[in-house]
Amino acid sequence: xxxxxxxxxxxxxxxxxxxxxxxxxxxxxxxxxxxxxxxxxxxxxxxxxxxxxxxxxxxxxxxxxxxxxxxxxxxxxxxxxxxxxxxxxxxxxxxxxxxxxxxxxxxxxxxxxxxxxxxxxxxxxxxxxxxxxxxxxxxx
Numbered sequence: 494x495x496x497x498x499x500x501x502x503x504x505x506x507x508x509x510x511x512x513x514x515x516x517x518x519x520x521x522x523x524x525x526x527x528x529x530x531x532x533x534x535x536x537x538x539x540x541x542x543x544x545x546x547x548x549x550x551x552x553x554x555x556x557x558x559x560x561x562x563x564x565x566x567x568x569x570x571x572x573x574x575x576x577x578x579x580x581x582x583x584x585x586x587x588x589x590x591x592x593x594x595x596x597x598x599x600x601x602x603x604x605x606x607x608x609x610x611x612x613x614x615x616x617x618x619x620x621x622x623x624x625x626x627x628x629x630x631x632x633x
Contacts, residue, residue: 555620555630561603565618565632568599574613583614589626 557565568574577583577593589595595610598620609620609629618632 555606555609557606557630557632558603561606562632565602568602569613569618576613576615579614583612583619583628585619585628585631587628589619589621589628591626595621595623595626 579590579593581587581590583589583593589612593612595612598606598609598611600607606620608623610623612619612621612628619628620630620632621627622629
C-alpha cells in the first residue's frame with residue numbers, strides 16, 4: 494500500500510525533519526560534552542587545591558660555607574663517627590625517629606650551625622632542627 498500526499502511540501506518536510514533534528518542533537522551533545530569537560534576540569538582544579546596541606550613552615554635552606562663542609566667531613570672521618578641504624582630512611586624534610594640520638598653540632602662546624610643537631614646516616618651528615626626533629630639539610 495502506497496501513501497499519497499496531497500501536498501508535496503509535506504513529504505519534503507517529513508524527509509528534512511530528521512536531518513534537522515540530527516543537527517540539533519549534534520549541537521546539544523557537543524554543548525553537553527563541553528559542559529561536562531569544563532565541570533570535570535573545575536572539579537580537578539578544586540581537588541588539587543584542597544589536597545595540598547601544610548603542617549607548618551617549610552624548613553629554611555641552611556647555607557653551609559665550603560670550608561665548613563670540609564671541616565664536617567674531616568670531623569666525621571677523624572672521630573670515626575658511626576652511622577645510626579634506623580628502620581626508616583632519614584632524608585631532608587622527614588622527622589628523625591625518636592629512638593635515634595641527636596648529637597650536638599661542634600662549634601667548629603660554623604656559628605650558623607650550632608643551633609642544630611646532627612645525625613650521621615648512610616654516609617651522610619644530616620642537620621636536624623632539635624625542636625621538631627626534622628632534617629633540614631644534608632651535608633654531602
